[in-house]
Amino acid sequence: MTTTEIGKPRRRKEDARLITGRTRWTDNITLPGLVHMAILRSPVAHARITAIDTTAARAKSGVLAVLTGADLAAEQGSLPCAWAITPDMKTPAHPSIAVDTVNYAGEAVAIVVARTSAEAHDALEAIDVDYEDLPVVLDMELAIADDAPLVHESLGTNKNALWVFDSAEAGTGGNVDEAIAAGEVVIERKYRQQRLIPAFMEPRSVVCDPTGEQCTLWSATQVPHILRLMLALTLGVPEHKIRVIAPDVGGGFGGKLQVTPEEMLVFLVARRLGKPVKHTETRSESLATGHHGRDQIQRLTLSATRDGVITGLKVDLLADMGAYLSLVTPGIPILGAFMYNAIYKIPAYRFSCTNVFTNKVMTDAYRGAGRPEATFAIERLMDELAAELGMDPMAVREKNWITHEEFPFTTVCGLTYDSGNYEAATAKAKQLFDYDGLRREQLERRERGDAVQLGIGISTFTEMCGLAPSRVLGSLSYGAGGWEHAAIRMLPSGKVEVVTGSSPHGQGHETAWSQIVADQLGVPFEDVEVLHGDTQSSHKGMDTYGSRSLTVGAIAVVKATDKVVAKARRVAAHMLECSEDDLDFAGGRFTVRGTDRGTGIGDVALAVFAAHDLPDGMEPSLDSEATFDPENFSFPHGTHLCATEVDTETGRVAIRSYVCVDDVGTVVNPLIVEGQVHGGLAQGIAQALFEEAVHDENGTLTTGTFADYLLPSAADLPSFVTDRTETPSTTNPLGVKGVGEAGTIASTPAVVNAIVDAVRHLGVNDIEMPCTPFRVWSAIQ
Amino acid sequence: MRITMIVDGVSYTDEVEPRTLLVQHLREKLGKVGTVVGCDTGNCGACTVHVDGHSVKSCSMLAVQADGCEITTIEGLARDGQLHPVQQAFHDNHALQCGFCTPGMIMQAIDLLADDPDPDERTVRHGLEGNLCRCTGYQNIVRAVQDAAHRLKPAAEREREAVGGGE
Numbered sequence: 001m002t003t004t005e006i007g008k009p010r011r012r013k014e015d016a017r018l019i020t021g022r023t024r025w026t027d028n029i030t031l032p033g034l035v036h037m038a039i040l041r042s043p044v045a046h047a048r049i050t051a052i053d054t055t056a057a058r059a060k061s062g063v064l065a066v067l068t069g070a071d072l073a074a075e076q077g078s079l080p081c082a083w084a085i086t087p088d089m090k091t092p093a094h095p096s097i098a099v100d101t102v103n104y105a106g107e108a109v110a111i112v113v114a115r116t117s118a119e120a121h122d123a124l125e126a127i128d129v130d131y132e133d134l135p136v137v138l139d140m141e142l143a144i145a146d147d148a149p150l151v152h153e154s155l156g157t158n159k160n161a162l163w164v165f166d167s168a169e170a171g172t173g174g175n176v177d178e179a180i181a182a183g184e185v186v187i188e189r190k191y192r193q194q195r196l197i198p199a200f201m202e203p204r205s206v207v208c209d210p211t212g213e214q215c216t217l218w219s220a221t222q223v224p225h226i227l228r229l230m231l232a233l234t235l236g237v238p239e240h241k242i243r244v245i246a247p248d249v250g251g252g253f254g255g256k257l258q259v260t261p262e263e264m265l266v267f268l269v270a271r272r273l274g275k276p277v278k279h280t281e282t283r284s285e286s287l288a289t290g291h292h293g294r295d296q297i298q299r300l301t302l303s304a305t306r307d308g309v310i311t312g313l314k315v316d317l318l319a320d321m322g323a324y325l326s327l328v329t330p331g332i333p334i335l336g337a338f339m340y341n342a343i344y345k346i347p348a349y350r351f352s353c354t355n356v357f358t359n360k361v362m363t364d365a366y367r368g369a370g371r372p373e374a375t376f377a378i379e380r381l382m383d384e385l386a387a388e389l390g391m392d393p394m395a396v397r398e399k400n401w402i403t404h405e406e407f408p409f410t411t412v413c414g415l416t417y418d419s420g421n422y423e424a425a426t427a428k429a430k431q432l433f434d435y436d437g438l439r440r441e442q443l444e445r446r447e448r449g450d451a452v453q454l455g456i457g458i459s460t461f462t463e464m465c466g467l468a469p470s471r472v473l474g475s476l477s478y479g480a481g482g483w484e485h486a487a488i489r490m491l492p493s494g495k496v497e498v499v500t501g502s503s504p505h506g507q508g509h510e511t512a513w514s515q516i517v518a519d520q521l522g523v524p525f526e527d528v529e530v531l532h533g534d535t536q537s538s539h540k541g542m543d544t545y546g547s548r549s550l551t552v553g554a555i556a557v558v559k560a561t562d563k564v565v566a567k568a569r570r571v572a573a574h575m576l577e578c579s580e581d582d583l584d585f586a587g588g589r590f591t592v593r594g595t596d597r598g599t600g601i602g603d604v605a606l607a608v609f610a611a612h613d614l615p616d617g618m619e620p621s622l623d624s625e626a627t628f629d630p631e632n633f634s635f636p637h638g639t640h641l642c643a644t645e646v647d648t649e650t651g652r653v654a655i656r657s658y659v660c661v662d663d664v665g666t667v668v669n670p671l672i673v674e675g676q677v678h679g680g681l682a683q684g685i686a687q688a689l690f691e692e693a694v695h696d697e698n699g700t701l702t703t704g705t706f707a708d709y710l711l712p713s714a715a716d717l718p719s720f721v722t723d724r725t726e727t728p729s730t731t732n733p734l735g736v737k738g739v740g741e742a743g744t745i746a747s748t749p750a751v752v753n754a755i756v757d758a759v760r761h762l763g764v765n766d767i768e769m770p771c772t773p774f775r776v777w778s779a780i781q
Numbered sequence: 782m783r784i785t786m787i788v789d790g791v792s793y794t795d796e797v798e799p800r801t802l803l804v805q806h807l808r809e810k811l812g813k814v815g816t817v818v819g820c821d822t823g824n825c826g827a828c829t830v831h832v833d834g835h836s837v838k839s840c841s842m843l844a845v846q847a848d849g850c851e852i853t854t855i856e857g858l859a860r861d862g863q864l865h866p867v868q869q870a871f872h873d874n875h876a877l878q879c880g881f882c883t884p885g886m887i888m889q890a891i892d893l894l895a896d897d898p899d900p901d902e903r904t905v906r907h908g909l910e911g912n913l914c915r916c917t918g919y920q921n922i923v924r925a926v927q928d929a930a931h932r933l934k935p936a937a938e939r940e941r942e943a944v945g946g947g948e
Contacts, residue, residue, distance in 0.1 A: 015872045018880030019864070019887065021815015021855035028814040118798075201819050201827060201881040201915050250817075250881030251915050283820035506879030506916050671875040678918035679878060706824035706913065714906040714919040743918075 005515035009671040012511040024247040026205035026220045027280045037279040038120035040110040042102035045359040045699025047131035056126040062119035069099035077234040082479035083331035089161040092152040094324040096261035103323035106288035136699045140318045140356045151357040160355035167349040173412035174348035179312025183303025195295040195693040202250020205280040208270035216243045222252040223543040230259040246533035249505035254365030257545045293366020295320035317353040322362035335370030338413040342378045344400040349412040368741040379749035417635045418730045425661045429639040433659040455644045455758025459750035462637035465738035466551030483629035485540040486556035490622040492609035494602025501541020502553030508672045520561035522588025547738030556628035563624035568604045574615045634729045634737035638662035642750040646758035651777025659721040665729045665737035680743020688751035784848035789857025804828040806844035815856040826912030829885035836892035855884035866932040876925035878916035890926045
């Protein structure tokens with residue numbers, strides 16, 4: 001393969017429409033006869049619905065229909081959960097619209113369909129609902145007590161499932177209880193992963209157009225293919241009668257990795273009325289009812305020898321599911337289970353997680369999904385161990401990490417890390433950061449007793465990306481595979497259409513896939529068009545999440561191009577009257593080895609289109625498809641270093657510098673990679689410093705607007721120093737590893753470690769996230 | 782109420798309900814869907830447009846308040862197929878990912894540069910404080926705005942800077 005495009009900082013093809021306002025957001029779609037749906041949502045977190053009076057609403061101007069859960073009970077089915085993590089997992093029925101009970105504030109209780117959105121919202125106010133309050137369950141630790149009130153009376157418990165991994169039982173490591181009993185040093189900590197909100201910028205929107213038997217549904221989703229299947233399975237509509245389109249989608253971060261009540265309701269109502277229907281959520285609806293992320297309590301025990309060698313790690317989790325199970329709700333903590341050992345050689349490990357129901361909106365995937373929680377825990381513990389032993393926290397890490405000669409390395413969780421070089425990334429990061437210089441300055445400030453203290457935070461993280469080998473998913477009882485599909489269409493004029501099952505929402509697939517295909521087929525970057533997000537054109541896919549697009553989706557693209565080249569080679573040999581073995585293919589040209597005779601792949605495409613003179617028995621098409629199922633995950637890693645200045649008098653934290661050196665393997669487009677890292681860092685830093693979804697004692701979300709839920713602005717963040725090392729993955733032909741979640745996973749512990757490090761000499765060893773000035777100041781007192 | 786406004790160079794006269802927000806009028810009546818709605822509390826800035834030359838969050842203004850005004854949206858920036866220098870700088874510096882905040886961010890950046898043609902990083906960051914982006918971490922947006930500032934300067938000034946080693 002001649003590589004001219006891979007590694008090039010190509011400006012994005014996507015930008016043209018986005019910077020000029022010619023974007024195809026779902027909410028921009030209007031259709032003849034389109035009507036609008038609005039949703040009345042429960043103001044209370046747990047109650048029985050005793051009566052709903054819709055009479056007045058039905059009489060309002062422009063109102064076509066007012067429907068309640070009772071009206072739709074027979075046809076709405078139960079929203080899907082694709083991950084039954086244990087055979088005895090408790091799964092409550094999950095209606096799109098509540099029928100007799102509401103289980104979280106914001107749950108749908110009635111819908112209005114009207115001529116305009118304003119009329120629909122006006123009519124909501126005329127609906128009268130009587131609620132009979134039920135006890136509200138909010139605190140996970142209280143929820144699992146024997147006499148706790150129940151979220152779902154019928155389940156008889158608030159526990160959804162208990163999931164355990166034990167290295168001794170699995171045969172992948174030692175017995176952790178023995179290791180801890182024998183530990184020369186034992187560190188015990190309890191950390192809280194606060195509840196977060198994905199807060200994509202584009203509110204979710206759905207339009208459904210029922211034309212005869214066929215229904216076309218546009219949705220601001222990360223998962224059009226999964227959505228199509230789930231609409232069919234949930235509502236009993238034949239799958240081939242549904243077309244789902246994800247047009248331009250404004251961010252997701254896991255928040256649009258969902259099959260939502262709104263999608264089901266719009267679909268049902270459009271079919272019932274025989275008219276196209278739209279629903280676009282308000283930001284307040286989005287924050288209150290789009291799924292949330294994190295929300296775990298971690299109890300951790302780490303044992304080590306006195307010279308800093310880790311001997312065992314035990315993790316006990318409580319994970320808040322919220323009121324129901326959404327698409328992958330119960331599996332999110334499990335995605336972290338294999339990552340607590342991170343880059344370290346930990347000989348004994350046990351992970352157990354109790355999933356708990358509460359009267360809050362569901363949790364589910366949010367950028368990193370399980371892996372940020374794990375990385376936070378182990379990276380915080382490494383600092384705690386260093387402090388206990390009086391060692392430099394980097395030295396403790398170096399003592400325990402897998403060295404680059406040891407790859408491939410099978411971990412205590414049974415995963416095989418194919419490649420990595422933690423030493424190289426760390427050396428580069430330390431140099432860019434001036435680690436030794438900052439440590440000296442820190443010491444000076446401590447000795448002077450400065451009011452503003454300096455802290456240094458380290459995070460030497462890894463993650464498992466490229467979700468996922470289907471066999472592994474099967475072993476974890478996930479409901480689907482982890483492959484991805486691609487197709488290449490060679491047009492007669494030599495231009496190329498790439499069909500991908502991956503479904504971008506900001507990642508830049510149109511650009512990156514064009515670069516890859518341009519290299520593979522030797523055609524100009526401009527001659528490649530990428531089609532995605534429409535189940536009619538891209539009929540098969542597993543969509544976009546878990547840093548899987550490049551590591552799985554683009555590999556399918558590569559495999560499809562290989563098939564195109566193989567077919568073209570046969571035709572070229574026929575055209576040039578030589579053997580296929582005598583042909584070289586480079587730069588889009590087949591040449592007869594040792595001669596200047598040759599033909600371009602475009603000429604071959606035209607010859608195939610004409611089909612006048614093809615090899616005997618060959619079908620007249622170069623078009624090819626491939627479905628790629630990875631054999632292993634990929635394991636990006638990196639070293640992130642953060643310096644914070646903490647005002648010990650006010651508790652104010654300022655990030656003075658942030659350096660990260662990430663190793664994401666081969667880089668297709670450095671601009672896109674850098675952008676992904678920047679954005680990831682912002683979200684991880686936001687967890688450390690700013691964001692938290694807070695509920696009051698009644699279960700009402702009190703951070704229900706952007707005035708209260710603090711997304712960082714430009715003024716809240718520093719500039720980052722980003723750099724890379726490049727250790728190619730050995731498990732895919734491009735050597736790529738994925739970059740979507742790296743920044744988020746790594747940065748949260750780097751920042752909190754830096755804050756704790758700044759005030760550790762004042763007796764502080766933990767500050768709960770988000771580390772607000774009040775919390776930091778309180779910890780110091 | 783009957784209102785008239787010029788939007789991206791075209792005059793429109795319409796009957797509107799007094800409660801209609803400017804952004805609703807732009808999107809729903811005039812088809813100006815390049816301007817988007819990101820929140821309902823005036824915090825995100827995605828709906829930013831220019832009203833008589835100044836940036837305004839169009840969700841925080843009633844359509845009737847814009848009666849008689851001249852409005853520019855993201856759709857009215859490019860001239861004769863040429864992108865506005867700020868649009869070009871956003872593209873060149875990879876200052877957008879999903880692109881949902883981009884129209885508002887570009888409109889606000891243009892306003893910022895009108896006030897301060899040569900802002901330092903801190904000024905840019907504070908000037909964009911009312912526009913939220915969830916994808917980029919803002920770094921490339923800041924770069925783009927400073928790059929655009931450079932492009933917007935008269936050629937002679939750019940040359941002086943180059944000679945003086947300012948670049």
